[in-house]
Amino acid sequence: MSALPSIAIGCDHAGFRYKELLREGLSARGHRVADFGTFSATRCDYPDFVRPAAEAVARGECELGIVLGGSGNGEAMVANKVHGIRCAVCWNVNSAELCKQHNNANVISLGERMFPESELFAIVDAWLTSVYEGGRHQPRLDKVDAM
DSSP states (O other), rough: OSSSSEEEEEEEEEHHHHHHHHHHHHHHTTEOOOOOOOOSSSOOOOOHHHHHHHHHHHHTTTSSEEEHHHHHHHHHHHHHTTTTOOEEEEEHHHHHHHHOOOOOEEEEEEETSSOOOHHHHHHHHHHHOOOOOOOGGHHHHHOOOOO
């Protein structure tokens, strides 16, 4: 993975505000951000935007992905339907670190209604900078990836 991974992002209306903050902030830091929408706060269906973002990661067009909604749960469910995606719902720094260290999550799902805006970049940065530990975790991931 390059020093600054490319990131696919997708959301529904309930995650739109945080998606916009991430798109702007990550781009300003030098990440290539592929935005799969939605492009407004108008009510919409999250699978229409989350699936293409997850598929871009699975195809290798982007190295990582971030999907967003109100709670992040439905978005994670959709992303995890895509073979090759390991998406974790993250709600704080610790959950973001552990999902990379133990599960090598290549996509995270964030719930805009679950934590304050002031924690958004701390959570994303924790995930981006954490390193997969491998070792005892790898046999479990092999089983997940074989499903």
